[in-house]
Each structure stands twice: as structure tokens, then as C-alpha cells.
Amino acid sequence: MFKAKLQTSYQNLTQSERMIADYILEHLDEIKTITSHQLAVLTNTGQSTIIRFSQKLGYNSFREFLADISMIKPEDQAKHDEITVEETTGETSRKIGAQYKDIIDITLNTNNEQTIDQVCALLIKKKKIIIFGVASSNLFCEYLANQLITIGLTCFTSQYPHSIFSIIDQADPQETVLFLLSESGETYDAIKAAEIAKNNQIPIIVMTRNVRNTLSSYADYLLKTVSFTAKTSLNVTTMRCSQLLLIDILYLNILKLDYHRFEQIIERAEILSDKL
Numbered sequence: 001m002f003k004a005k006l007q008t009s010y011q012n013l014t015q016s017e018r019m020i021a022d023y024i025l026e027h028l029d030e031i032k033t034i035t036s037h038q039l040a041v042l043t044n045t046g047q048s049t050i051i052r053f054s055q056k057l058g059y060n061s062f063r064e065f066l067a068d069i070s071m072i073k074p075e076d077q078a079k080h081d082e083i084t085v086e087e088t089t090g091e092t093s094r095k096i097g098a099q100y101k102d103i104i105d106i107t108l109n110t111n112n113e114q115t116i117d118q119v120c121a122l123l124i125k126k127k128k129i130i131i132f133g134v135a136s137s138n139l140f141c142e143y144l145a146n147q148l149i150t151i152g153l154t155c156f157t158s159q160y161p162h163s164i165f166s167i168i169d170q171a172d173p174q175e176t177v178l179f180l181l182s183e184s185g186e187t188y189d190a191i192k193a194a195e196i197a198k199n200n201q202i203p204i205i206v207m208t209r210n211v212r213n214t215l216s217s218y219a220d221y222l223l224k225t226v227s228f229t230a231k232t233s234l235n236v237t238t239m240r241c242s243q244l245l246l247i248d249i250l251y252l253n254i255l256k257l258d259y260h261r262f263e264q265i266i267e268r269a270e271i272l273s274d275k276l
Contacts, residue, residue, distance in 0.1 A: 185214060204221070
């Protein structure tokens with residue numbers, strides 16, 4: 001799990017933290033029995049920087065950090081090797097599958113059950129759900145909206161920011177919730193939507209990557225995603241199954257809250273579709 005966590009966080013590390021990361025990757029066997037003070041000396045950094053680095057990767061202590069590193073096996077390295085032109089389809093498939101599994105595991109470990117339950121309860125409670133994201137995030141918005149509409153929840157989504165801004169500004173804060181999706185958490189239009197909602201006292205759900213960013217500071221409820229670029233000499237491929245996982249988790253847990261009512265709504269929709 002260490003390598004997957006590092007891959008999801010590497011771009012957000014400071015220069016000193018990257019030096020630590022690079023040293024660890026080059027000396028994995030030696031690191032397994034080292035102290036934080038010794039690692040600080042070897043990387044020419046401070047002990048506090050070592051501790052911050054481990055915490056930034058999601059570890060509660062340096063001991064937990066070392067325990068995870070000690071679990072790395074030789075075969076795990078092969079799973080995370082760069083995808084090349086020469087390898088077989090099976091080898092490529094296994095590498096991608098291993099990376100997807102890492103993303104899923106980290107996503108599940110990062111989002112606690114209480115937050116998911118609170119988000120599900122809020123989505124059912126509100127009469128209007130406004131869902132917004134820009135560019136590729138808009139695709140996830142449409143997917144989420146379609147899922148919720150199938151069980152009778154009222155959702156609004158649009159790829160046009162000004163339409164969303166207007167809907168938010170005119171919405172009743174007692175009956176509305178805003179759901180924002182942004183990979184970076186720094187998208188201007190998503191932040192603008194959050195500002196309007198916050199000024200109108202509309203509760204905000206944010207789904208964004210698991211690093212400190214501007215959009216997350218507006219969230220009343222924060223769902224954390226992870227993504228990393230697949231190591232390949234062919235092109236840059238960013239995997240975003242984390243978002244799909246969380247959306248499906250929300251949908252199925254909402255379905256469980258009032259299953260018989262939602263089941264009737266789904267059956268009614270299927271009957272209406274058959275009549276068309």
C-alpha cells in the first residue's frame with residue numbers, strides 16, 4: 001500500500017519530502033529497520049519533516065509507516081513497474097488491475113462510514129440536489145444524477161456554470177443541497193458555485209482528491225478521492241475509479257435506507273419506459 005499512497009501524493013509533496021520519498025524507494029530493504037532520526041540524517045532533512053511526510057501519506061505514526069513498508073514483497077514491485085510496449089496483454093492487464101485495487105483500497109480507508117451515512121441521509125432529505133463539476137468531472141456529475149433520478153430524487157446538473165450559479169442563487173436553502181465534484185479542488189467555477197451556496201447557507205457536499213485544497217474548505221461534508229497517473233512510456237493515463245466507487249457506494253447505501261419505496265419507483269419507471 002505504501003507505493004500506491006506515495007503515487008497518489010507525490011505531486012503534492014514538498015521538495016524535501018520528495019527527497020525522502022526517492023531515498024526510500026531506492027533503499028527499501030534498509031528502511032524497514034530504520035528510525036525516524038536515522039532517516040532524517042540520511043536524507044539531510046529534519047526529524048519533524050520525516051514525521052510530516054509519513055502523516056501526509058496517511059499514516060498515524062512512523063511505526064505504522066515502517067510496518068507498511070516492511071510488507072512490500074518482490075512481486076509487488078512487478079505490479080507497479082512501468083507499462084511498456086514489449087509486454088504482453090496479460091502483463092499490462094495485471095498491472096492496471098493492481099493499480100485499480102490500490103486506488104479502491106485507499107479510497108475505502110480514507111472515507112469513514114459516518115461521513116458516507118451523513119451524505120446519504122442529506123441527499124434523501126433534500127428536495128433539490130444540485131450537482132456540478134467541470135470538464136471530466138461533469139461526466140461523473142451526470143452519472144451521479146442519473147443514478148439518483150432513477151430512485152426518484154430530484155437532481156439538477158449542467159455543464160454550463162452560469163446556469164448552475166443561477167439555480168444555486170435562487171434555491172431554497174432549507175430544501176437544497178449542492179454536490180460539487182472536482183479532481184483538483186482548485187477549479188474556478190466549482191469554487192464560485194461553493195461561494196454562492198455558502199453565502200445562501202446551502203449545505204455543500206464536496207468530492208475531491210485527498211489533499212488540502214480550496215474547494216474542500218467550503219465542504220460541510222467531504223468525500224475524498226485518490227487518483228494517480230499510470231506509469232507508462234506510452235502516454236499519460238490518469239485512473240479515476242475512486243470517483244465511481246464513491247458514487248456507487250452512495251447510491252446503494254441510499255437505496256438501502258428506503259428500499260421498498262425506491263424499488264417501487266424503479267419498477268414504475270421501467271413500466272413507463274416499456275410503454276414508450
